[in-house]
Amino acid sequence: MSQEAPGRVAVVTGGASGIGLGVVRHLRAAGHQVAALDLQDDALAAAAADLDVLTAQVDVSDRTAVDAAMDRVRSELGPISIIVTSAGIDGNKPFAEISADDWERTLRVNLTGTFNAVQSAVPDLVAGGWGRIITISSSSAQQGAGNRAHYIASKGGVIALTKALSYEYAPLGITANTIPPSIIDTPMSRDSPEMGAHLDAVAGMTPVRRLGTPDDIGAAAAFLASDAAGFITGQQINVNGGWYM
Numbered sequence: 428m429s430q431e432a433p434g435r436v437a438v439v440t441g442g443a444s445g446i447g448l449g450v451v452r453h454l455r456a457a458g459h460q461v462a463a464l465d466l467q468d469d470a471l472a473a474a475a476a477d478l479d480v481l482t483a484q485v486d487v488s489d490r491t492a493v494d495a496a497m498d499r500v501r502s503e504l505g506p507i508s509i510i511v512t513s514a515g516i517d518g519n520k521p522f523a524e525i526s527a528d529d530w531e532r533t534l535r536v537n538l539t540g541t542f543n544a545v546q547s548a549v550p551d552l553v554a555g556g557w558g559r560i561i562t563i564s565s566s567s568a569q570q571g572a573g574n575r576a577h578y579i580a581s582k583g584g585v586i587a588l589t590k591a592l593s594y595e596y597a598p599l600g601i602t603a604n605t606i607p608p609s610i611i612d613t614p615m616s617r618d619s620p621e622m623g624a625h626l627d628a629v630a631g632m633t634p635v636r637r638l639g640t641p642d643d644i645g646a647a648a649a650f651l652a653s654d655a656a657g658f659i660t661g662q663q664i665n666v667n668g669g670w671y672m
């Protein structure tokens with residue numbers, strides 16, 4: 428059995444809250460150095476104190492800021508090997524009410540933000556001849572759902588982008604997979620006007636009879652980031668308790 432190389436450098440966008448924070452915890456537990464990029468300064472400070480991670484307050488839709496944060500990670504922690512993109516915003520509106528601004532903002536954060544983070548980090552993965560790209564998409568983009576066409580379109584884009592990257596980078600030792608969660612108990616789902624009041628009902632309809640947790644996603648991401656997952660690429664790793672939503 429080969430030993431896991433210790434202390435790889437991982438960047439997690441949206442790493443201050445919810446799923447991203449769960450991923451940060453699991454990557455730290457696996458022995459990696461981690462940088463969390465997020466908009467929320469206070470939550471980043473808490474993560475830095477609890478988990479001993481580098482933090483950078485960044486809007487992932489701002490390419491210049493993302494590039495500057497990646498440069499900081501390189502200079503303080505070393506070359507990046509693992510990039511996980513969890514930064515995202517929700518959207519809850521009937522299709523007819525989605526404004527051009529809603530559409531553009533959602534695409535800019537969820538899809539362009541993913542593009543920015545991966546493209547900014549990937550030269551290090553290529554130079555190292557080993558890398559892991561893990562995107563957080565959504566089961567809603569696999570199944571469809573009402574009243575969130577902008578969100579679902581952005582997450583469908585994330586799934587397609589990840590598949591495209593898997594072909595391009597597999598020969599270079601880099602895998603690319605997406606995790607499309609169902610409903611996970613995070614600030615985003617609790618604040619959702621559609622879902623927030625119905626989380627107990629969602630738990631009851633889920634085959635495993637509970638909501639997902641950030642740790643469920645973190646554990647899957649840490650496995651995908653490991654040497655053991657080197658033959659898994661281009662996949663949608665469904666972490667959904669058996670329920671698509």
Ligand code: NAD
Pocket residue numbers: 440441442443444445446447464465466467470485486487488513514515516517536540563564565566607608609610611612613614615616
């Ligand atoms: P969350 O709100 O707890 O975390 C999202 C984080 O992203 C926050 O810390 C937020 O500050 C950050 N963020 C938002 N916009 C940003 C930007 N422009 N730049 C940098 N950071 C930004 O929500 P979560 O539930 O943990 O969501 C994480 C990801 O999982 C999202 O992409 C979301 O779409 C996806 N997802 C969540 C669920 C769920 O049920 N919670 C289900 C499927 C997919």
